[in-house]
Amino acid sequence: METLQLDTCKLTWLNGGVTHLDGGAMFGVVPKPLWSTKYPNNENNQIELRTDPILVQFEGKNLLIESGIGKGKLNDKQKRNFGVLEESDIAANLEELGLTFEDIDYVLMTHLHFDHACGLTKNVDGQFVSVFPNAKIIASHIEWNEMREPNIRSRNTYWKENWEAIVEQVETFEQEWELGPIKMVHTGGHSDGHAIVVIEDGGQTVVHMADIMPTHAHQNVLWVMAYDDFPMNSISAKQKWLEYGLKKNAWFTFYHDAVYRAVKWNEENKISESINRNRK
Numbered sequence: 001m002e003t004l005q006l007d008t009c010k011l012t013w014l015n016g017g018v019t020h021l022d023g024g025a026m027f028g029v030v031p032k033p034l035w036s037t038k039y040p041n042n043e044n045n046q047i048e049l050r051t052d053p054i055l056v057q058f059e060g061k062n063l064l065i066e067s068g069i070g071k072g073k074l075n076d077k078q079k080r081n082f083g084v085l086e087e088s089d090i091a092a093n094l095e096e097l098g099l100t101f102e103d104i105d106y107v108l109m110t111h112l113h114f115d116h117a118c119g120l121t122k123n124v125d126g127q128f129v130s131v132f133p134n135a136k137i138i139a140s141h142i143e144w145n146e147m148r149e150p151n152i153r154s155r156n157t158y159w160k161e162n163w164e165a166i167v168e169q170v171e172t173f174e175q176e177w178e179l180g181p182i183k184m185v186h187t188g189g190h191s192d193g194h195a196i197v198v199i200e201d202g203g204q205t206v207v208h209m210a211d212i213m214p215t216h217a218h219q220n221v222l223w224v225m226a227y228d229d230f231p232m233n234s235i236s237a238k239q240k241w242l243e244y245g246l247k248k249n250a251w252f253t254f255y256h257d258a259v260y261r262a263v264k265w266n267e268e269n270k271i272s273e274s275i276n277r278n279r280k
Helices: 023-027 076-082 090-096 114-120 141-148 164-169 231-247
Strands: 003-005 010-013 018-022 046-050 054-058 061-065 106-108 121-124 127-130 136-140 170-173 176-179 182-186 195-201 204-208 251-253 260-265 271-276
Touching: 018 023, 018 076, 023 046, 114 121, 121 164, 127 164, 136 141, 136 164, 136 182, 141 170, 164 170, 170 176, 195 231, 204 231
Parallel strands: 061 106, 106 136, 136 170, 204 251
Antiparallel strands: 003 010, 010 054, 018 046, 054 061, 121 127, 176 182, 182 195, 195 204, 251 260, 260 271
């Protein structure tokens, strides 16, 4: 498991599973001859996208950023359509760290699309129950509302199986939510309620832009997904937070990237430091 140690916070990437989605959809209007030089694709034009939560530990607290693709949640058709070749193995990761699901204090959900939220619940004897029974689950107010009342477009990604069992655990925020050095900020863009995570810890900064910059190859502010509900808001938020992070020499961290866990960029937009994903 790859880690990033800050002053008081330690970040550890867990194995939340993997999807393979259409590269054209992931890069929107960007022509394939451009995006394919930045990120590999297979013979079906799909790109590998991890769904790996980040465990953040500080002052005895355990927080997860996102929840993974889950285990036993998807049927064979869904696995085929979403290119799921590997499901979550978070329990084994936590055990290696001396933790269990019950030890998670907070789950920070940047948004609640299925590939981020399937790991929140599990099927036990025909009923869905919470995977993290002692955790507060944090999401923006807008996102939580749409999760429960999706529109004709979003109902394909906001599933009742992922929220009905956690209603009592959810805490929402309007613009920002904070806990110590960790802050969630509502951005919109990818979804109307999308949020990012910013960690300011002892002079070090981490910016987790979630799905407004799902991989390192999406650094160009104009490279946004066809999946984005409000692409101009994605562009605006990406401009703002890239500029913020570059001024701070921040680590930019990823949930979906199959190559890097985190990178720093220099003034020439080249990667100056990186934490690579260990491919076993």
